[in-house]
Amino acid sequence: xxxxxxxxxxxxxxxxxxxxxxxxxxxxxxxxxxxxxxxxxxxxxxxxxxxxxxxxxxxxxxxxxxxxxxxxxxxxxxxxxxxxxxxxxxxxxxxxxxxxxxxxxxxxxxxxxxxxxxxxxxxxxxxxxxxxxxxxxxxxxxxxxxxxxxxxxxxxxxxxxxxxxxxxxxxxxxxxxxxxxxxxxxxxxxxxxxxxxxxxxxxxxxxxxxxxxxxxxxxxxxxxxxxxxxxxxxxxxxxxxxxxxxxxxxxxxxxxxxxxxxxxxxxxxxxxxxxxxxxxxxxxxxxxxxxxxxxxxxxxxxxxxxxxxxxxxxxxxxxxxxxxxxxxxxxxxxxxxxxxxxxxxxxxxxxx
Numbered sequence: 001x002x003x004x005x006x007x008x009x010x011x012x013x014x015x016x017x018x019x020x021x022x023x024x025x026x027x028x029x030x031x032x033x034x035x036x037x038x039x040x041x042x043x044x045x046x047x048x049x050x051x052x053x054x055x056x057x058x059x060x061x062x063x064x065x066x067x068x069x070x071x072x073x074x075x076x077x078x079x080x081x082x083x084x085x086x087x088x089x090x091x092x093x094x095x096x097x098x099x100x101x102x103x104x105x106x107x108x109x110x111x112x113x114x115x116x117x118x119x120x121x122x123x124x125x126x127x128x129x130x131x132x133x134x135x136x137x138x139x140x141x142x143x144x145x146x147x148x149x150x151x152x153x154x155x156x157x158x159x160x161x162x163x164x165x166x167x168x169x170x171x172x173x174x175x176x177x178x179x180x181x182x183x184x185x186x187x188x189x190x191x192x193x194x195x196x197x198x199x200x201x202x203x204x205x206x207x208x209x210x211x212x213x214x215x216x217x218x219x220x221x222x223x224x225x226x227x228x229x230x231x232x233x234x235x236x237x238x239x240x241x242x243x244x245x246x247x248x249x250x251x252x253x254x255x256x257x258x259x260x261x262x263x264x265x266x267x268x269x270x271x272x273x274x275x276x277x278x279x280x281x282x283x284x285x286x287x288x289x290x291x292x293x294x295x296x297x298x299x300x301x302x303x304x305x306x307x308x309x310x311x312x313x314x315x316x317x318x319x320x321x322x323x324x325x326x327x328x329x330x331x332x333x334x335x336x337x338x339x340x341x342x343x344x345x346x347x348x349x350x351x352x
Contacts, residue, residue, distance in 0.1 A: 012158065012222055014180050018195060024218035025198035030055075030205070033062055035197070040114040040139035041072045044102075047134045048095050048126075055204070061090055073112055075103040084272060084334030091296070091337050093269050098126025116140045138193035145177035146196045150203025153229075157207060160224025238299040243283050244275040245315060246290075246307050246342065249324065256324040257348060259335065260317050268296065274336040275343075276322065278306060282314035290346055294338045305342055 029035070032055070034046035045065060049058045065086050069075040075083070080100055087096035102124040106114060115121045117140070121132035129147070136142040145151075147170070155173050156163060182195050206213045214226050247258040260276040262269055288304035295301065315322070325333055330340075330349050343349035 017180055017219055017222055018182055020218045020222075021198050021202065022194065025194060025201060028205075029197070029201055033059060038139070040116075040135055041075075041103075042066065043135050043139045044114070044127075044131070045099065047131050048099050049090060051095060051131075052092055053090050057090065061086065072103045072106050072114065075100060076107040081271075081334055082332075085332055088331075088335050089337050089340055093272060093334075095126070101125040102127060114139075117142055118144045134196065137196045141192050143181045143183055143192045145174065145181050146200065147174050147177055148200060148203075150207070151177060151196075151199045153209065154199060154203045154207045157212070157225040157229050158219065158223050160229075162229060235298055237295070239302070240299055241280065241302045241304065243278040243280055243288075243304045243306060244338075244342070245278050245311050246275055246305050246346065247309065247312065248348065251324070255327045255348070257327065257330065257343065258312075259323055259325050259339070260315070261321050261323065262336075263321075269336050272334050272336045273323075273325065274339045275305065276315045276317060278311060278314055279316065282311065290342065292338075292341055292345060294341060296338075301338075303338060303342070305346075 032046075034042055037043070046058070046062055049062055049065075068082070068086055069078055078100070080097065083096050083100045084093060087093055090096075105123075105125055106112060114135075115123065116136070118129075118132040118136040121127050121135055122129075124132075127135075133144045133146045136144055137146065152170075152173055155176055159176065161169075177199070180195075182192055202217070202219075206217050210228065212228065214220050214223070217223070220226060245258070249256050249258075258276060259273040262272050262274060264271050283304065283306050286306055286308075289307045290305045292303045292305070293300065294303055327348060330343065335343075340349065344351050
């Protein structure tokens with residue numbers, strides 16, 4: 001189904017909704033490494049990683065991260081550079097920095113004990129309404145609803161409403177989501193955490209943004225839309241061409257790559273290592289050795305990568321920002337997702 005069809009909706013009975021959703025989730029939920037784990041730190045990590053990142057990408061990074069930092073104490077004691085290195089490829093690196101700061105707050109201010117309620121969790125650096133509700137419900141069973149993009153889409157279709165980004169609309173959807181939550185004392189599969197995960201799972205696998213799988217939806221009979229609902233026009237992505245230098249050398253029998261450290265006060269990916277940027281004027285008449293496409297926030301980049309020692313003098317950065325990194329160490333340092341993409345494509349770095 002793709003076109004929205006208005007339906008006469010029966011009374012949206014929360015108990016019926018929860019029962020049908022819970023039964024479907026128990027039978028159909030994807031098996032993910034952070035599910036069924038009784039550890040608020042693990043839940044916190046997974047929810048932060050999953051923000052604006054595909055599940056398939058998160059699974060491997062989550063496992064690697066938990067091996068390196070299995071507890072909030074080990075994360076708090078870790079170096080930020082090590083945290084960023086493990087985050088490479090997930091993007092939105094501010095999430096990693098705030099997670100690290102949050103772990104330090106828990107250890108230094110709270111004696112290493114995670115807060116148990118959504119209200120208390122809001123005190124942690126980088127934790128907002130969504131993350132606090134997810135941790136409190138999944139790890140501690142608090143009956144507080146989550147409201148992410150997937151849940152919003154499910155609720156809008158259930159209610160037969162068009163997309164609305166206003167504060168009043170979000171408040172109304174939050175109230176609706178809360179009205180569907182099971183009580184703390186409810187028995188069986190429909191615990192608060194299971195219910196919230198079921199809502200998110202429904203939006204991620206069935207109630208898709210385009211071409212929702214309505215005939216497979218456990219609550220289709222309770223839905224007013226049954227198909228795609230009117231959405232606001234998306235912001236047009238900017239298109240931009242950029243150039244980077246790829247230079248390698250062999251030293252003591254080992255291959256090294258020239259990288260540049262981004263400024264500590266850069267608005268994006270501060271302190272991360274990247275392939276040195278070049279001005280487009282410097283490479284105007286040259287042929288790139290490889291081209292890739294890369295997206296960051298609202299911009300699509302056409303990335304032309306050039307090689308040649310002659311170009312080193314064209315790097316705008318100060319020499320102090322440049323350093324040679326051994327190929328064997330690339331997975332241990334915080335390189336940008338774009339640098340990793342290029343190095344994998346040219347065969348310098350193995351795909352993680």
